[in-house]
Amino acid sequence: MSTSFELNGRPCRLDESPDTPLLWALRESCGLTGTKFGCGVGECGACTVQFEGRAMRSCLLPLAGVAGRRVTTIEGLDSPEGRALQAAWVTHQVPQCGYCQSGVLMAAEALLREQRQPSEAQLASALGNLCRCGTYPRMRVAFAAAARALAESAR
Amino acid sequence: MKRRSLLLHSLWVGGTWSLLGAPSATADDGARVPAAAFGPWLRWSADGRVRAFSPVADVGQGTQATLRLLVADELDLDPDQVDVEAPPVDPRYRNPVLRRQATYGSAGFEGLRATLAPACAAARDMLLRAAAARLDRPVEALSTEGGAVLHVSSGSRVPYTELLADAARLAPPERPVAKTPAQWRLLGRPQPRPDLQSRVTGTFRYGIDERQPGQLQAVLLRGPGFDSVLESLDERPARALPAVQAVLRLPGDGALAGKTVAVAVVATRTAIALKAAGRLQPRWRQGDQRTLDSETLRQQLLAAARRGEGVPVHRADGFDRERTRAALAQAARRLTLDFDVPYLAHATLEPMNATACVDAEGVRVWVGTQASEIVRDAVAARLQRPAHTVQVIERPSGGGFGRRLEPDVALQAVQIAAQLPGRPVQLVWSREQDLQGGWYRPISATQVQLGLGEDGLITALQAEVAQPSLVDHSALRSRPPGSVDWTARMGWIRQAYAIPAMHLGWTRVDPGVPCGYWRSVGSSQNIFSLEQSVDAAARAVGRDPLDYRLQLCAARPDVTALLADLASRVPWRAPRPAGEGLGLALALDSSSGAITATAVSVRITAPGRFRLLRITVVSDVGVVGDPLAVEAQLMGGTVFGLSAALAGEITLRQGRVVQRRLSDYPLVQLGQLPPLEVVVRASQRPPAGVGEDGPPTIAPAIANALVDAGAQRPTRLPLTRAGWQLETAA
Numbered sequence: 001m002s003t004s005f006e007l008n009g010r011p012c013r014l015d016e017s018p019d020t021p022l023l024w025a026l027r028e029s030c031g032l033t034g035t036k037f038g039c040g041v042g043e044c045g046a047c048t049v050q051f052e053g054r055a056m057r058s059c060l061l062p063l064a065g066v067a068g069r070r071v072t073t074i075e076g077l078d079s080p081e082g083r084a085l086q087a088a089w090v091t092h093q094v095p096q097c098g099y100c101q102s103g104v105l106m107a108a109e110a111l112l113r114e115q116r117q118p119s120e121a122q123l124a125s126a127l128g129n130l131c132r133c134g135t136y137p138r139m140r141v142a143f144a145a146a147a148r149a150l151a152e153s154a155r
Numbered sequence: 156m157k158r159r160s161l162l163l164h165s166l167w168v169g170g171t172w173s174l175l176g177a178p179s180a181t182a183d184d185g186a187r188v189p190a191a192a193f194g195p196w197l198r199w200s201a202d203g204r205v206r207a208f209s210p211v212a213d214v215g216q217g218t219q220a221t222l223r224l225l226v227a228d229e230l231d232l233d234p235d236q237v238d239v240e241a242p243p244v245d246p247r248y249r250n251p252v253l254r255r256q257a258t259y260g261s262a263g264f265e266g267l268r269a270t271l272a273p274a275c276a277a278a279r280d281m282l283l284r285a286a287a288a289r290l291d292r293p294v295e296a297l298s299t300e301g302g303a304v305l306h307v308s309s310g311s312r313v314p315y316t317e318l319l320a321d322a323a324r325l326a327p328p329e330r331p332v333a334k335t336p337a338q339w340r341l342l343g344r345p346q347p348r349p350d351l352q353s354r355v356t357g358t359f360r361y362g363i364d365e366r367q368p369g370q371l372q373a374v375l376l377r378g379p380g381f382d383s384v385l386e387s388l389d390e391r392p393a394r395a396l397p398a399v400q401a402v403l404r405l406p407g408d409g410a411l412a413g414k415t416v417a418v419a420v421v422a423t424r425t426a427i428a429l430k431a432a433g434r435l436q437p438r439w440r441q442g443d444q445r446t447l448d449s450e451t452l453r454q455q456l457l458a459a460a461r462r463g464e465g466v467p468v469h470r471a472d473g474f475d476r477e478r479t480r481a482a483l484a485q486a487a488r489r490l491t492l493d494f495d496v497p498y499l500a501h502a503t504l505e506p507m508n509a510t511a512c513v514d515a516e517g518v519r520v521w522v523g524t525q526a527s528e529i530v531r532d533a534v535a536a537r538l539q540r541p542a543h544t545v546q547v548i549e550r551p552s553g554g555g556f557g558r559r560l561e562p563d564v565a566l567q568a569v570q571i572a573a574q575l576p577g578r579p580v581q582l583v584w585s586r587e588q589d590l591q592g593g594w595y596r597p598i599s600a601t602q603v604q605l606g607l608g609e610d611g612l613i614t615a616l617q618a619e620v621a622q623p624s625l626v627d628h629s630a631l632r633s634r635p636p637g638s639v640d641w642t643a644r645m646g647w648i649r650q651a652y653a654i655p656a657m658h659l660g661w662t663r664v665d666p667g668v669p670c671g672y673w674r675s676v677g678s679s680q681n682i683f684s685l686e687q688s689v690d691a692a693a694r695a696v697g698r699d700p701l702d703y704r705l706q707l708c709a710a711r712p713d714v715t716a717l718l719a720d721l722a723s724r725v726p727w728r729a730p731r732p733a734g735e736g737l738g739l740a741l742a743l744d745s746s747s748g749a750i751t752a753t754a755v756s757v758r759i760t761a762p763g764r765f766r767l768l769r770i771t772v773v774s775d776v777g778v779v780g781d782p783l784a785v786e787a788q789l790m791g792g793t794v795f796g797l798s799a800a801l802a803g804e805i806t807l808r809q810g811r812v813v814q815r816r817l818s819d820y821p822l823v824q825l826g827q828l829p830p831l832e833v834v835v836r837a838s839q840r841p842p843a844g845v846g847e848d849g850p851p852t853i854a855p856a857i858a859n860a861l862v863d864a865g866a867q868r869p870t871r872l873p874l875t876r877a878g879w880q881l882e883t884a885a
Contacts, residue, residue, distance in 0.1 A: 016426065024426040028372070033364040034357020036553070038504050039586040043817040046504060074357030086355045090348065093783050096791055097215025097361075098354030099504045099553025105355060124826025124883075130817065132504045132554045133215050134794025135787070136825040 005066045008076025018064035023047040025063050026073060034074040034102045038130070045129030048103035049073050055110040055126070074102035080150060081112040088146040096133035104129045108143055116147050195247040196274040197226075203302055203316045205230065208242035210250040210270050211263040212525050214555030216846055217784035218263040220348055224341040224781065225267055228334055229275030232302035232315070234341065235349070241549035244531040257526035259560055259631065259672060260746060261844020264780050268842065272333035280328045285321035286313050342780045362523030362550040365510040367579035371400055372425040373571050374432050375584065376418040378439025380447070380810035381593055381668055385415035385437055392434035393420055398427045400578075402435075405570050408537075410442075419571045421580060445810040447666050449598065452807075453495055456600035456664050459621035460493065463602065465660025468639050469648050472657075479658035482615035486606025490695055494603065494684040496872040497804035499596035499673055502820060505553025506589040509568035512579040517544035518569060519579075523552030525559040529630045533562040534569050556795070557672035560631045561594050590820055591812040595805055596673030597623045601684045606656075611696030612707065615656040618647055618684060623665040629672060645677030645745045646685060646851060651714040652707040668807070674795055675847040678742060683872065686740035686855035691868060700859065701727050704741060713775060714741070717750050717836060721773040724834065725754045734759050735768070736864025740855040747843030749776040753793065753852035757860040764882045765861060767829040770797075774833070774848055777840040785845050789833045792849015798823045800854035802875045827883045 004013045007030065014020075014029050023040070026032045026049070038046030040059045047058040050072040077086070085108050088094075095101045104127060111118055111126040118126065127139065198206045207226050211218040219239040227234035242248040242256075249256045250266035279299060286304035287294045290311055298305050303314045336343055353359035378385065390402040400421045407416035418437055422428035459465075467476050483489060509522040518540060524530050527547040535542040552559050568582040584592060599622035606615035624640035626632045634641070643661045673679060693703035701722055708714040718741065722728070725737060739754045756768040772789050779785050802821045806813045814820045858869050861879065869877030 016424070017430075019430075020424075020426045024424065024429075028424050028426075031366075032357070033360065033366070036361075036504075037363065037506065037583070039506075039817050041586070041816060044504065044586075077356075086352075089355045090351045093348050093351060093787065095215075095351055095354040096217065096787055097504070097552065097554045098351070098359055099215075099361060101354055102357045120826075124824070127825045130504060130822045130824065132502060132556075132795070132822060134791035134823070136794065136823075136828050137790055137831050138787070139825060 003063045003067050005068060006070045008072055014063060016063060018062060020063045022049065022058040022061040022063055022066060022071070026058060032073050032075050036099055036102055038100070045103045045107065046100055048106040048129065050106055050110055053110065053113070055107040074106060077105065077109060079109065079113065080153070081146070082109045084146040084149045085109055085112065085143070088142040088149065092138050092142040092145060094135050094138040094142050096135055100129055100131045104131070104139065112143070112147060112150070116151065194274070195242070195245070196271055197278055199315070199319055201316060203236060203314065205232070205237045207237055207239055207271060208248060209239050210248060210256070210266045212241065212258040212527070212549055212555070213551035214258065214525060214559065215552070216263060216788060217781060218267065220350055221264060221342070221781040221784060222267055222271060224346055225271055226275055228339050228341050229272055230279055231299035236302060244527050244547050255526070256528040257560065257631065258555065259525060259557060261846040261848070264842050264844060268333065273331045276333040277327045277331035278322070280331060281322040281325045282315055282318050284325055285318040289313060289318065289321065336778045343778070343782070345783045346781070359551070361505050361553045362510070362521065363505050363508045363553070363583060365521040365550065365581060367510065367512065367521070370510065370579040370581055371421050371423060371575065372428050373419045373421045373568070373580050373582045374425065374428045375567070375582065375588060376420070376432055376435060376437055377416070377588060378437070378441065380441055380444050380807070380812070382411065382442030382444045383416065383439040384411060384442070385418065386440045388418060388435065388437040390435070393431035396422070396427060396431045398423045399431045401575060403571055403574050405567060417567065419582065421571065421575065425583060441810050444667055447807050447810045449497065449806040449808070452598060452664070452666055453600065456598060456621040457493055457495055459662045459664050460600040460602040460619045462662070463617070463619045463660065465619045465621070465662040466639055468641070468659050468661045469644050472648060473655065474648070474657045474659060476658040476660070479615050479617050479656040482656040483604055483606040483617060486614055487609045488607040488695065490605040490607070490688070490691055492603045492688055492691060492870060493600065494687065494870045495600040496598065496680045496683060497806060498598045498668065499679070499799055499803055500590050500805050500814070500820060501554070501556045501558035501673060502590065502817070502822060503552065503554035503556060503558055506584045506586055507558070507564040507592065508581065508583040509565040510579055510581040511565070511568040511572035512577070513538070513569060513572040514577045517546065519546045519548065520565050520569060521548045521550055522565045523550045523559055524565065525552070525555045525557070526562070526631060529560065530562045530565045533566055533630060537566055538569065538573060556674040557676070558594060560629065561671055562630055563594070586817060587815045590805070590814050590816070593669035594629070594671035595668065596679055597625065597670045599680045601680070603684055603688045605688055605692050607692060607696060611698060613652065613654050613689070613692055616654050616688070617658045617660070619660045619662070621662040621664050623668070623670050624663050625670050625672065627665060628670045631672060642677040646681030646742060649745045649748070650685065650743050651711045651741065651750070652689065653710050654707070674792065675850040678745070678847070678851040679796070679799070682740065682742045682851035683855050683858070686742070686852065687858055687868060687870065690738070690855070690859045690862065694862070701739060714750055717773055717775055718752055720834070720836065721752045721754055721771060724771050724773070724832065725756070727754070731863065734864060736860040736862065738856045738859025738861070738863050740852040740859060742848070742851045744843065744848055747777070748840065749774065749843040749845065749848050751789070751848045751852055753856040755853070755856040755860045757857065757864055759861070759864045759866060760882050763878050764880050766882050767857070769829050770831045770853070772831070772833045772849070772852070773836060774845070775836045775838045775840070776845045776848060777838050777843040779835060779838070780842060782835060785835050786833050788845045789835070789849045790831060792847065793831060793853050794823055794828060796850030796853040797828070799850070800857055800872060800874060801881050802873045804873050804876065827881065
């Protein structure tokens with residue numbers, strides 16, 4: 001049985017079992033290792049991708065659930081918000097080991113597309129990803145910088 | 156000349172020159188370290204790119220980027236021209252500070268200065284001399300810039316690439332002189348990190364991202380606790396899945412030799428291996444540890460600490476058991492405090508994993524490791540193969556924190572691969588196995604007795620520590636098992652307080668749970684005891700905790716200046732609103748001498764509930780090579796210690812680790828972190844590591860803050876066990 005879906009803007013067809021978590025399908029069948037395994041049970045956010053543009057934890061998403069739908073991974077992040085975030089993340093030297101950052105950026109991009117000036121509660125809720133290196137303070141600074149850069153380029 | 160020409164010929168590899176200069180520095184001569192030890196570290200390509208090996212593994216601490224800046228500064232070229240590689244296992248690649256090829260002890264920057272800096276300085280010297288001969292100018296008239304040697308007055312410019320062959324024929328300088336911090340161009344200042352691009356685009360690869368041709372994926376099944384053996388297993392339900400390649404048994408060692416301690420399910424895909432493993436119902440039999448209960452163990456440790464019969468673990472710097480006991484007996488006032496802390500897991504976000512391939516010729520292991528040499532030796536010993544047939548390819552890690560010093564997962568991967576010769580196999584632990592897999596920061600209990608003089612100052616301090624010994628477990632050991640655990644001294648020795656009589660006693664209590672090095676090691680528990688004891692002493696005699704510390708540290712103006720700096724930022728002297736408290740904690744790094752002080756502001760919102768309002772960290776880590784990396788380490792180390800302080804614990808019941816998921820071992824999230832300010836003070840002291848200076852002070856600072864706000868002193872961690880729940884804005 002095969003599953004077809006749109007992956008990073010291109011058609012993808014996989015012959016893995018439909019109950020395969022999307023996380024493992026991406027990492028091993030699609031060769032996209034940017035999405036990370038951290039816990040496999042939806043508690044860390046390292047596996048965050050976007051499903052129809054919404055941040056979701058791919059370890060909890062079976063392949064059958066994305067059939068015919070649109071999936072974006074960190075490798076396919078290609079929006080003004082995404083580019084602004086990635087640039088700000090580098091400028092403000094956010095990543096340390098960087099293992100959580102794919103998931104963080106997917107969550108952050110989804111938030112920034114929805115909300116240019118999220119409240120503290122919205123930010124904390126959207127960025128619930130675990131960062132063991134403790135880069136949170138720089139994440140905040142870089143998120144704000146990305147939002148500002150977008151606002152300035154819009155003028 | 157003929158010998159050197161042969162040497163040059165043998166070193167010509169694929170269009171790159173190796174600058175070795177000294178005849179003693181050959182590929183065969185690994186045992187002798189050349190005087191100008193740049194040979195193993197630097198290679199040049201014909202296009203001018205410099206390939207530098209790093210003595211430091213990449214666990215996220217940013218040392219590779221610092222290395223590029225250091226090389227660029229010493230050689231006067233663009234850091235973008237420098238590629239950093241992980242070296243093969245070889246004595247020449249040891250960090251001289253540690254005398255090992257391993258990454259620990261926050262010795263990375265010092266390691267770079269002991270290896271890459273003289274190597275680059277020597278290379279620069281030889282390039283200049285080669286240019287001097289070429290241009291027929293004195294060396295003094297030449298300078299280096301932009302990857303070339305310049306003779307400014309004539310406008311001559313010779314790129315390094317044109318000088319490599321000539322330079323390699325020269326004798327290296329006997330004592331190459333690296334640049335001093337005053338001469339740094341790039342180091343010492345914030346610099347951009349273009350290398351971070353790969354970490355924000357998902358293209359950076361960790362050990363878990365290894366993909367070798369034909370690679371299989373393996374998952375493990377393990378019994379509960381640490382001494383379970385397999386009693387029975389029907390493999391058929393797993394083998395029934397077509398993509399399952401093998402169901403393998405892994406034997407234990409030591410007391411468990413010859414018995415199966417784990418089952419590996421190997422398939423073409425991890426998801427299939429997981430599914431197949433889920434169909435199996437192995438029966439495990441626990442050993443003597445099946446009665447192990449961490450609350451009982453905790454009581455045993457407290458009792459041992461209270462008995463006060465520990466082995467003295469330090470006999471210098473005023474440490475003397477008899478003198479201390481006499482001083483305690485004569486003290487105007489005595490205080491006794493009991494502290495205890497739990498086992499702690501590292502919980503690196505990238506779970507433990509390793510990839511291995513075993514065939515007749517040798518073994519290859521690809522692994523995110525902090526100690527490639529330890530992996531190599533452990534694998535060679537386990538498979539009874541000569542060390543030179545074992546190749547360890549060091550990969551970056553998604554966090555190390557000391558966990559990746561242990562070779563256990565690499566050994567498991569090798570054991571699996573050895574049963575599937577010629578096939579690369581990647582073993583990935585589940586998060587449950589990662590939390591339950593051991594090598595924890597030891598559980599520990601300490602009884603502190605303080606003697607106070609008529610003036611209220613501390614005249615005697617005795618700390619009796621009871622805990623397991625890292626030396627009995629970790630592969631990184633400098634003494635035989637059974638020796639006194641020197642890490643139990645960390646934080647107690649070479650601290651800043653002028654206490655005339657001190658004694659540190661250590662009692663081993665070890666139920667057999669594997670223990671290892673956890674970021675800041677002994678300081679992670681000892682500073683909790685020390686800083687609450689000093690705070691308690693101050694309050695017992697009605698003194699302000701800051702002033703009390705300033706007085707005790709009066710002989711250390713660098714420490715008092717740092718404390719005053721912290722106090723001014725908090726600000727310490729401001730009156731506390733009702734229900735709020737300010738606490739501070741000071742720690743000196745017993746190895747590096749780095750000084751860190753942390754202040755925490757809390758508000759008690761209800762009985763047993765508190766908010767964190769603000770955290771301020773001020774640190775003196777000596778001369779700073781990479782200011783943003785240093786700040787990042789202090790920030791990150793504080794958050795690391797905060798998770799442990801608030802709710803982190805690994806407990807055991809009936810020999811089984813209780814914690815199975817990250818929700819059982821909560822890690823701080825962005826929304827829970829209050830404003831965190833990190834200040835790195837300018838310093839003239841030699842550079843000291845910083846990776847482990849964040850964690851120790853946060854727990855005692857919070858405890859001291861709670862006391863300041865009117866709470867009873869919380870003497871156990873995590874704070875949830877002491878009755879304190881963190882409250883965050885809804």
